[in-house]
Amino acid sequence: MQVSSISTKICRMHNFEYRHGELYCEQVPVSRIAKEVGTPCYVYSYTTLVRHYRAYDGAFKSIPHVIAFAMKANSNIAILRLMAKEGSGVDIVSGGELFRALKAGVLPSKIVFAGVGKSAEEIREALKADVLMFNVESSAELQALNEVAASVGTKARVALRINPDIDPKTHPYISTGLKKSKFGIAADRALEEFALASSLANIDVVGVHKHIGSQLTEVTPFVEAVKKVVKLVGALKSQGINIRYVNIGGGLGITYSDETPPLPQDLADAVSPLLKDLNITLIMEPGRVIVGNAGILVTKVLYRKDGEAKRFIIVDAAMNDLIRPSLYGAYHEIRPLSEAVLQRPKHHVDVVGPVCESGDFLAKDRSLPEVNPGDMLAVMSAGAYGFVMASNYNSRPRVPEVLIKDGEIHVIKARETYEDLIKGETIPAFLN
Numbered sequence: 039m040q041v042s043s044i045s046t047k048i049c050r051m052h053n054f055e056y057r058h059g060e061l062y063c064e065q066v067p068v069s070r071i072a073k074e075v076g077t078p079c080y081v082y083s084y085t086t087l088v089r090h091y092r093a094y095d096g097a098f099k100s101i102p103h104v105i106a107f108a109m110k111a112n113s114n115i116a117i118l119r120l121m122a123k124e125g126s127g128v129d130i131v132s133g134g135e136l137f138r139a140l141k142a143g144v145l146p147s148k149i150v151f152a153g154v155g156k157s158a159e160e161i162r163e164a165l166k167a168d169v170l171m172f173n174v175e176s177s178a179e180l181q182a183l184n185e186v187a188a189s190v191g192t193k194a195r196v197a198l199r200i201n202p203d204i205d206p207k208t209h210p211y212i213s214t215g216l217k218k219s220k221f222g223i224a225a226d227r228a229l230e231e232f233a234l235a236s237s238l239a240n241i242d243v244v245g246v247h248k249h250i251g252s253q254l255t256e257v258t259p260f261v262e263a264v265k266k267v268v269k270l271v272g273a274l275k276s277q278g279i280n281i282r283y284v285n286i287g288g289g290l291g292i293t294y295s296d297e298t299p300p301l302p303q304d305l306a307d308a309v310s311p312l313l314k315d316l317n318i319t320l321i322m323e324p325g326r327v328i329v330g331n332a333g334i335l336v337t338k339v340l341y342r343k344d345g346e347a348k349r350f351i352i353v354d355a356a357m358n359d360l361i362r363p364s365l366y367g368a369y370h371e372i373r374p375l376s377e378a379v380l381q382r383p384k385h386h387v388d389v390v391g392p393v394c395e396s397g398d399f400l401a402k403d404r405s406l407p408e409v410n411p412g413d414m415l416a417v418m419s420a421g422a423y424g425f426v427m428a429s430n431y432n433s434r435p436r437v438p439e440v441l442i443k444d445g446e447i448h449v450i451k452a453r454e455t456y457e458d459l460i461k462g463e464t465i466p467a468f469l470n
């Protein structure tokens with residue numbers, strides 16, 4: 039009990055706190071970062087990132103394992119380098135992610151390649167890099183992989199992704215393990231597919247993969263899914279298919295508002311006993327739980343607009359910078375950088391950006407203390423699926439990313455320029 043409550047603190051903690059009347063990231067006032075790099079900007083805490091990675095890694099120390107950080111959650115090469123230095127691998131979903139991972143120095147022997155639509159070119163690149171394995175999602179992909187591997191003169195290591203048909207009880211857009219989902223191979227057809235896979239000359243079947251969704255706030259769906267996988271591994275072994283890896287995906291949720299998701303240790307306590315006698319290496323693909331609460335988006339209030347029905351706070355960040363509220367109706371806590379603002383009277387407001395869309399909001403019907411133009415706000419828990427989903431919509435340059443360590447501000451991605459916006463565009467001669 040004692041141990042669990044300590045690790046609770048360790049994993050829920052992040053390094054964005056009020057000190058001396060203002061919000062700090064580690065030892066640096068966020069207002070100073072905003073002054074130095076401008077707003078909007080993403081700010082990440084090194085200490086939080088490392089603590090989260092180690093909490094996850096440590097929780098599973100009783101089983102041989104590889105953590106393959108799901109880099110789609112945050113793919114800045116500095117973040118990837120940091121993870122790699124901690125011993126992490128990555129879960130990639132495209133050739134672009136493979137490129138980033140290799141640039142960042144992630145070991146190919148710790149890269150797993152997922153996704154329902156890998157192209158022949160991407161498969162070839164990954165085979166050449168000698169990634170640990172492909173997580174295959176359909177028999178058509180299996181055939182394609184077999185052909186490309188043959189043409190390269192190699193054998194592709196493969197885990198088949200099974201769809202355990204389990205409801206993760208999360209947002210439908212981030213729920214991936216139900217029968218109606220595009221992901222994975224139906225559990226009841228799994229044996230057939232594995233038999234096909236092991237009959238292919240250039241395929242080496244090594245694992246079973248599953249990932250049922252994201253932002254899971256209960257441990258039960260994980261347990262149910264792992265139980266199905268364990269049963270399948272048993273059946274495969276009895277058919278002479280030697281499974282060496284079990285990949286249980288990612289999906290552990292974080293606290294955005296008042297959720298109390300299981301901790302990595304809770305997950306480990308629940309699933310380790312099911313896996314420990316299988317004689318396999320466990321692979322995990324956490325994304326959000328590592329980076330989500332390690333980052334914030336800093337924005338400045340531009341205007342206040344008292345509409346007839348409600349009050350709008352117009353800020354300089356928008357849906358193109360952080361799309362989760364618009365896309366999933368996601369909740370992100372909003373905190374003023376100045377603690378004194380918390381004492382002001384509260385109002386019901388929408389916090390909206392400058393983009394010309396009604397769906398452009400960062401918070402809706404939110405009770406916030408009165409803020410005025412020039413006030414700075416932090417959009418919390420923005421480290422995962424934040425910058426990576428940013429776009430240039432409305433020709434807005436993408437914002438900088440900053441990593442804080444030991445009191446120092448490291449710009450790990452510069453703010454885009456107007457020239458960046460038109461990179462690669464040309465006006466054909468007939469328009470001259």
Ligand SMILES: *Cc1c(COP(=O)(O)O)cnc(C)c1O
Binds near residue numbers: 152249289
């Ligand atoms: C998105 C994804 C993950 C990571 O999910 P999180 O909820 O961020 O942990 C892991 N594995 C696969 C296959 C994914 O698609």
